[in-house]
Amino acid sequence: MPETVFHTEKLVKTYRTGGAEVHALSGVNLDLFASELTVLLGPSGSGKSTLLNILGGLDHATSGKVMFRDLDLTVQSDRALTRFRRDHVGFVFQFYNLVPSLTARENVQMVTDIAPNPMKAEEALERVGMSDRIDHFPAELSGGQQQRVAIARAIAKRPEVLLCDEPTGALDSSTGVQVLEAIREVNEDLGTTAIVITHNAAIQAMAHRVVRFQDGNIASVSTNETRVAPSEIVW
C-alpha cells in the first residue's frame, strides 16, 4: 500500500459573491499517494483549482479536513501555511507567473534563496532542458520555455509535491508535450508526487490515476493500467 500524502474528508469551500453563495467544493473525500502522478480532470468551475489551492496551502477550507501526512492543514495559521509551502510544495501555474524583471536563473533562485535543501538553480534548469537560456528574461522566452522555467523553479526546492494548475493551458500541443515531459521526468526521477489539473482529457493518459470533477465534487476515480508517454499524446 503506497504512503498517503494528502487526505481530505468532507472538504467544503464556499465563496460569497454579491448575495449568492457559490459552492466551489461540496464535501470532497480524496486520498493522494506518494510518487504518484494524478491528473485532476474537469470543466472550468468544477472545483479542481480550488482543491489545488487548498492542498497547496494557498487557501483555507470552509469546513472539512485536509491532512498533509500528519499535518492538519485546516487548523494551521497563515505563518505555518507559509512554512508548509516553502518546505514541501512546488507550484506550476497556467500563466507561468515568472517575475518579468528577473532572468530564468534568478527566477529559480527566488526559491533556492529560501528553501531549506534546494538543488542549484542551474541543475533545476538543466532538468527541464533550459540550460542554454539561463540568463534570458521571461520576455525573451517562448511560452513553453517560460513554463519549463516555472517547472524548474517549482522543483528546485526538491518538493515532496508538485502542484500544476493547467500547465499546458496556454500552450500549443507540441510545446505542451515538452512541458508534460518535464513533469513526468520529475515525477519519475525524483519521486515527487505530482498533481496536474487540466480540462484537457488527452492528458489523462499519462497519469497513474485520474480524478474526474463535476460541480464541486468527485465524479469518478480511475487507474490507468498502461500509461502513455507524453510524446504520444496529441490534442
Added chain:
Amino acid sequence: MHALDKKLLRDFRRLWGQSLAIALVLACGVMILLTAFGMYRALDDTLAAFYERNEFADVWAMTEKAPRPLLTEISALPGVQTAEARVQEYLMLDLPGRVKSATGLALSLPDTGALPTLNVPLLRAGRLPDPQATDEVMVNEPFAEANGFEIGDTFEALLSGQKRRLTITGTALSPEFVYAIGPGTLMPDDESFGILWVPQAMLASAFDMSGAFNSLTLSLSRDAQEDQVIEALDTLLEPNGGTGAHGRDEQASNAFVTTEIKQLKNMATILPPVFFGISAFLVNMVIGRIIALERGEIGLLKALGYTDVHIAAHYVLLAGLTAVLGVIIGWITGGLSARWMAGEYAQYFKFPYLIFNVSYDAYAISGFLALLTAAVGALRSAMGAARLPPAVAMSPPAPPRFKRSLFDRALAALRLSQPSMMIWRSLFRWPLRAAFSAIGLSLAVAIMISVGFFSYSINSVADIAFNQSNREDIVLLFTKERSLSALEDVRNLPGVMEVEGELFTPVTLRNGHLEKQLSITTRGAGASLARSIDEAGRVVEVEGPGLLITTRVAEVLRLAPGDPVEVEFLSGRRETFTLTVAGVTEQFFGLGAFMTREAMSRLTRSVPQISVANVTLDPRQDNAFNRAIKDTPLISGAVRVTDMKASFDATVEENISIMNGLFSVVAILITVGLTYNSARIQLSERARELASLRILGFSNWEVSYILIGEIMLIAALAQPLGWLIGYGLGHLMAASFTSDLYTIPMVLPPAAYATASVVVLGTALASVLLVRQRIDRLDLVSVMKTRE
C-alpha cells in the same frame, strides 16, 4: 545577492521616472531643512561667538550729559558686572570725491589708549588712534571698503561746527554694528553711514563733554534681573537727562540680526513637514499602485513560501531606495546651498568671520525624516499586500465597482460624451485619491501665493512709505533740538523749495501692564511733506490734543481710537500724561506715534521745537545744496529719501526674486511629482481600457483626452483650495515676518492668484503630456493579451 534584491533594484530602475519625481520632492524638504537649519546655526553660532569674544553689552543708556563719577555708582548697582561710559555723537562727514554728505556715528575710545571693555571693536587693519591725537580716527571696515579708503586716507568731519580733517589709522568690526543702520534710514548704506572710533579727549573737547559722558553700556552678571537694573539705572540717570535704558532686544543691530535668525528657524521647522507630507502621499500613491499591478507577483511570492514580512519589506525597501535618492540629492544641494547662503549672510551682516559647523544632526534628522516619510507612505500598502491571501492575490482583481448614484443621474442629464463620463466616474470612484491629489496640488499653489504676495506687499509698502507718507527729498538731522527759527536757516540753503520741521520725543506709552518705548513725532498742523496715511490710503490729520498711533502700536498695546493712553516722557521734565488715541495710521517701519506741534507745546508748556527738517529740493541746485550742508554746523546728517527708496527697492527686489524663484521651483517639483505619477498610474491602470478604445476606433488624441482630462480636472478643482490655503499661509508668513522693526501688510491682488495657478496648471499639463506620449506607443495587440 538574493533574487528578491535583484528584483528590487530592477524595479527601482524601471520606475526611475516616478521615483525621481518623488525623490525630488523629498530632496526639497531635505534641502530646505538643511539650508535653513545650516544658515540658522551658522548665524546663531557666529553671532554668539562674536558677542562673547567681543564682550557685547547687555544694557545701553543715553543721557544728555552725566558726570563721569556717576559711573562708580552705576557700577555698584546690583547685577552690574561692568559699566563703561563713552561720548557718542552724530557727525556730518565730507568725504573726498563724494558730493553728497555722509553721516558718522562717533564713539569715544578710552583715554588709556586701550580698546573699550565692552562692545570691543575687532581691529581688522592698521591701529587704534593715538589717545592724545586730535585728528586720528578708526572707522568700521564696511564704511572704509564702500568708500575705497585705505589706512592713512583722510576725510573731513564737522565737529561742533568746526570742520576737521581726520586720518584713518585703522579699520574694525564691532558686535554693536553687525547691521549698521544710520539715523532715519531703513537699511544699511555703508557708503553714507560710518562708525568712527575717536579718542575720548578729542570728542569730549569738541562737544563739551570733558569729565562727562552721554552714552553708557553695561554688562550684567549671570544672575542679574535685567529689568531691575534698567529701572535702577533710569532712576540714576534721570537727573542727567537720561532717555531710558534698554536691553539687547531694543539694540538696533541685534534686533535685526536676531529677527532674521528667528525667521530662519521658523523656515526650518514650518516648510519641510509640508514636503515630507506630500512625499509620503506620493509614495503611498505610487507604491499602492505598484502593488496593485503586481498582485500576481505578490501571490506568487506567497505561493513560493515568502513570508508576509519578506513581502512587506520588499515594497518598503522600494520606497526606501527612492528616499535614499532624495536624501542624497537633498544632502548635496542642501549642504552646498547652506554654505553659500551663510556666506551671503555673513556679507550682508558684518561679521568678521563665519562659523559654519556642519551640523551632522541636521543631516541625520533630515535623512531620518525622509526615510521615515517614505516608510510611512509605503507601509500601509505594503502591509495590505502582505496580508492578501495568496489565492486571492493570484487571481486578477475584481473589476472596480461603479454604482449608479445621484451623481450619475446628474452626469447623464448633462449629456456628456462617454470619455467625459469616464473621467467623472473615475474621479468619484476613487474620491479619496482624487482629494489627496487635489490637496497636494493646492499646496503647490498655496506655496507660490504665500511668497508671491511679498512683492505686491513691498510695492505697497514702498508706495505708502515713499510716495505718500514721506514726500520730502531730504531729511536734515539737527545736532540737537532747535527752535522753529532753524527752519529759516534751512530755507536759506541753496535749492530748498519747501521746508517742514519735525520733533522726535522719546516716550514710554502704557496701557495697563502693556508698554512700549518709542518716539512721538510732532509736526506742524497741515504738514504736507511727511504725512500719516491710514489703511485705506487716506491722509490722517491729527486734530486737537490727541495722539495718533500706528497699527502695530495699536495692536501691541491693544488700543483703539478714543482709548486713553499713558504717556511718560523720557526727556525734559519727564512728566507723565494721559492722552486720548485720536486715530490709527499705517506705518511699516518701526513703531510710531504722532501729535501736532501745538498740542505738544501746550502739553509740555514749552516753546515748539524741531529735531529734523524735511526738505524738497530744486534738482538743479542739488550740488550747491550738498556742498552747503557739509559746512552747516547745526546739521549732523542728511537722509536722502530717494536714495533710500532706491536701495530699499534694490535690496528687497533681489531678495524677493530669489525667494519667488526658489518657491516656484518648489511648487513646480510638487506639481510634477503629483501629476506625473498620477498620469503614469492612470495609464498603467487603464492601459487595457484605453487600448480598447483605440481598437474601437478612437484616435490617439481622443484617448489622450481621458488621461489629460482627469488630471487637469483635479488640478483645476485644486485651484480654489490652493488660493484659500495660500491666503492663510500668506497671512501666517506676513505675521511671522512682522515685528517692532517692520510690518508686512497682506496685499494679494488677483494677479498673485493667477500667477500661481498658471504655473501649477502649466506644469501639470506639461507633466501629463509627457506621459501622454506613451499612448501613441501603446502596442494594442500585446496590451489586449496581457492578463491583469
